[in-house]
Amino acid sequence: MQLWLIPLLPFAGFVINGLFGRRFSKGVVNLFAIGSVVLSFAWVLKTVLGLGDITSPHVEHYFTWIQSGNFTLNCDFAVDRLTEVMLLVVTGVGSLIHIYSIGYMAHEHGPNFGGYYRFFAYLNLFMFFMLVLVLGANFLVLFVGWEGVGLCSYLLIGFYFDKKFATDAGNKAFIVNRIGDFGFALAMFYIFKSFGSLDFGTVFQKAPGAPESALTLIGLLLLLGATGKSAQIPLYVWLPDAMAGPTPVSALIHAATMVTAGVYMTARSWPIYTHAPAAMETIAVIGIATAFFAATIGIAQNDIKKVFAYSTVSQLGYMFVGVGCGAFGAGIYHLVTHAFFKALLFLGSGSVIHALSGEQDLRNMGGLRKHTPWTFWVMMCAGVAIAGIPPFAGFFSKDAILLAAYHHAPWMYWLGTITAGITAFYVFRAMFLAFFGEYRGHEHHPHESPAVMLAPLVVLAALSLAGGYIFKVPQFLSTVFPPIEEGEDMTLVAISVAAGVLGIFLAWLMYVAQPRLADSLSIKGLYQLVYNKYFVDEIYDTTVVKPVVGGSRVLLWRVADVGIIDGLANGIASRARDIGVVLRSLQSGNIRSYAAWVLFGSVLLIVAMGMAAGGGIR
C-alpha cells in the first residue's frame, strides 16, 4: 500500500522549503507546503479505500532498525481502523489548516525575513512526525513521532523568537513535556522487560497473561507520558502558554492533532489498560478533574486564545474520561469531533485577530458580527458543536463519553455534565464578548478575512455541524476496541443537553441582556482565584522550579561543578605546574652543570645497580 508515502510527502515539503524556501516566492512555498500535505491526504484516502473493510492490522515492514541480542526492533508501519481515523483527521484537518495559513501568514515575515517559508517548513515537518506517530507499529516508532511533534511544537511556539514570552513559552512546553516523556521512556523499558518486545502486536497479545502489577505500572507510566503531551493535570501548564505561537499552529498542533496523541496512545494501548483497572481509574479521574478544573479557568480568561486553550485542556480531559471508562471508541470519537470544532474555534479566533490586526483581548472586541459576518457564523457553528447541542458534532461524542462515565461511576457523569454547562458558558461568553454589543476596539477598520481563510472555515463548520452524525466513529472502531455495554438513557442525554443550553443562556444573560449583572455578582475572591488560574503556575514555581534552580545553583554548580570537577582538573594542572617550577631550575643552559648532572645520574645508577646486584649475590 506504500504507507511510507503518507509521511514522506510532507517531509519532502519540509526539506524543499527548509533548504531552498528562502529563495522561493510565496507562491512556490505554498505550492510545496500545501501540495505535499494535500497529496498526503489524497494518499490516505486511497489507502483507506484500498484497504476496504479491514478487521486486522495491515502491517508493512521496511527494515530492521535495531538488532541486539534477542531484541529486534523493526521500522514498521501499520494501519488498522484506529490508525485510519487518525490519518484522516491529521491529514484532513491538517490540509485545511495549511490552506488557511496562506491567508493568515500572508502579512507575516517573522522576526527576520524568511519567516514565511520557515513557518511552512516547520508545519510540514510536524505533519511528517505526526503521521509517523500514528502509523508506527511499535512503541519506539511511535515515540520517534512523539518526540518529533514535541520538537515542532517547540519550534512553532517560539516562532516569533525575538519575543521573550514566545521563547519562554516554547521552553516551558519542551521542558514540561520532558517530564512526560521520561515516563513514556520508562514505560517502554518496562514493556520490553515484561514482554521482550515493543511491537504492538506482540505486546498486546501477551498483555492478558502478564501480572497485573506490571501492567498497572506500565499503564501509569504511559499515562504520565500522555499527561505531558495531552496537557492533563498535573502537566497541563504548558498548553495555555503555547498560544504564543501563530494561531494556525494553535489550531493544528495545540488543539486538533498533537495534543490528542496522548489519547491516541492510551487508546492504542487498551489491552494493557483493560487488564490494569487501577491505571484505568487513574486515567478517568485525571480526565474528569482536568476537564472540570480547566473549564472553570476558561471562564475568567480575557485573551480569546487563552479561553480556547483552557477549553482544549478541558475537552482533552473528556477524551481521557472516555478512555478511562473503557469507552475507547467514544474517546476517539470526541477526538475527531473536537478536531473539527476546536480547529474551527481557533481558526475563527485567528480570523478575528487578523481582522483586528493582532488584537487578542476580548475586552477590546465586541460587535464584530457586522464587520466579519462569515467568521461570526462559522464560529457559531463551532460554538453549538462544543456546547453539545443536538444534532451537532460535539453532542454525539460528548454524550457517548458521559453515558460511559455514568455506567462507570455516576459522580463522573454529574461532574462531566456540570463541566459541559461551564463549557457552553465560557465559549458563548467569548462569542458574545467578541461578536455582540458595541465595538470597543482600537483598530478602525475591522475587515473580513480573505476567501483563502474563509474556505477552510466553512468546510470545518460543515464538519462541526454534521461530522458527528456522518462519522459514526465508535461503530467504525467496534472491531478494534473491546465492546462496552450500550445503554441509551434519554434522561441522561436530556440533562447534559440542558446543562449546555443553560450555559449558553447564562452567558447570554450576563454578557448580552444584562451586561451589569456580571459585575454585580459579589464573588470577587473566587473570580480572582480563577482569573489567576488557581495560582498553579506560581505554586509550581515555588515548589518545583525554585528548588530545582536553587539546588542546581548551589549544589550542582557551586559545589559539584566548581568545587569538585573544576577543583580536580585545576588541582592536577597546578600540581604539574609546581613540579615544573622545581624541575625548570635544572635547565640552566650551562653545559658543565648539565655534565655534572649526567655524572651524578650515572654514579647514582651505578650505585643502585651495584646494590641490587650485591643484594642478589648475597
Place this chain on the structure above:
Amino acid sequence: MAEVPISWFLTLSAILFALGVAGFLFRRNIITVFMSIELMLNAVNLTFVTFSYQLKQVNGHLFSFFVMVVAAAEAAVGLAIILTIFKNRSTLQIDDIDSMKN
C-alpha cells in the same frame, strides 16, 4: 715473562676515564672539553680490549673498532661545530655559550 695483571689495565682505564670526566667538568675551553670526551672514549676502549683478551673473545675488539669509527665521525662533526661557534662568537669559553638558557 710474567703476565701483566688484568687489574692494572682496568685501573689505568679507570684513571684515564676519571681524568676525562674531570677535564670535562672543570676545563673551560671547548677544545679541551672535546679532548676529554675522546679520552673517556679511549679509556672505555681499553677496557673493552682488556676484557676481550682476558675472555679470549673477539667481541670486545669489534666494539672498540666501532667506538673508534664513531669517535672519528664525532670528531669531524664536533670540530666543525667548534669552528662555527668560534666564527660567530670569537670565543671558545664554554660558559659564554649559554644561549639555550631561558
